[in-house]
Amino acid sequence: MKHLKFFSVTAIAALLFTSCASVAHVERDETVNFSKYKTFAWVDTKEKKDEQKGSDLLEKNIIQAVNGELQKEGWQESKTKPDILLSYDVLVEKAVKEDRNPVYSRSYTRSFYNPYTGRWATILYPSQFLGYDSRAYEVREGTVTISMIDARTDKTIWQGWTTDVVNSRNLTNKEIQSSVKSIFRKFDVAKN
Template sequence: MKPATITLLTLALGLSGCFAAREARIESDYSYTGNFRRYRTYDFVTGSDLATDTSALGEVLRDAIRTRLRSQGYKPAKYRPDLLVSFRIYDGDLRFRGFAQEELTAWLASGQAETDETPKDSRKGYQPQRLLLREGTLLVTLIDYRTNRAVWNGYASGVSVPQGVRGEAVVRRNVRSIFDQYRVFTEGYLDANK
């Protein structure tokens, strides 16, 4: 065979493997009361009452989330972080209540932040939508530490995590995809890295 034919055959086989793999459905929603421009620090939800994942997969998830948040300028903080990070993997199908919203970055650019003092007739309404998420859903929630309210949910549905190194790669790829929905950098971070 000619080298060009071998290259084309290898490329075709590689691409067919990519297309055969089931792609996860990536979605997110957020709270209009989230003060996203103020957040700079984070920590993970912990505690004996909570279903804290201490498995090897849980550590891979925490590391992938840390890496992504660090790349957006967030710093870990054990004492009074701005955000608490919670995550969970659901095995079966999941009925989930989400919201139909414009992208977070577009909403932030509009400057329409809401507070508890925003008059009800001036608030942006939520448009709930019921979602049936396929088997294997990774849900990441960001919670405002000060208000104790969830301000952002990102989720990947239809995630199949094989054992071993391939599973770690799948988890890391899905965390990256989820956080592609949360393109919020800490204030001044992009200017400092020019």
């Protein structure tokens, strides 16, 4: 009985933790064998630096999060002759979300006198579905994209991205960590 309780509590906790994460999407080259890759390095382009002035902290947080996830898989960062080149992209934009809530009429009762029986009777009229109440509002959505490029062939072999609602113009460290973890949950190297 103790094992059953422990298992059910563990299953509920796991369900709660996975339901809080954002949904990640992955595209990969099916012809590539990921077991041959063990080292990586980050691509440093001048265009990215010009676009993202003042976001050194954002870049540092993303690089640390991705490095941590890849090191869990046994990969090492290498400045000389890496197998994989990594790049990232962050986009924060306004979007419109819509809430749709069902609307029901109020239930009510009606009393009437029945002259044949000489009694008062009460009839309940239940609520009825009337439609939906829609409300649109603006939110900020942040999208984090991680790309892996084969260093020898210069082809993109894996790309993962996730989009989630953010509270500010920039992503916080907690939002970055959550996004990167969501993306790398689908990094199924072991299946090769």
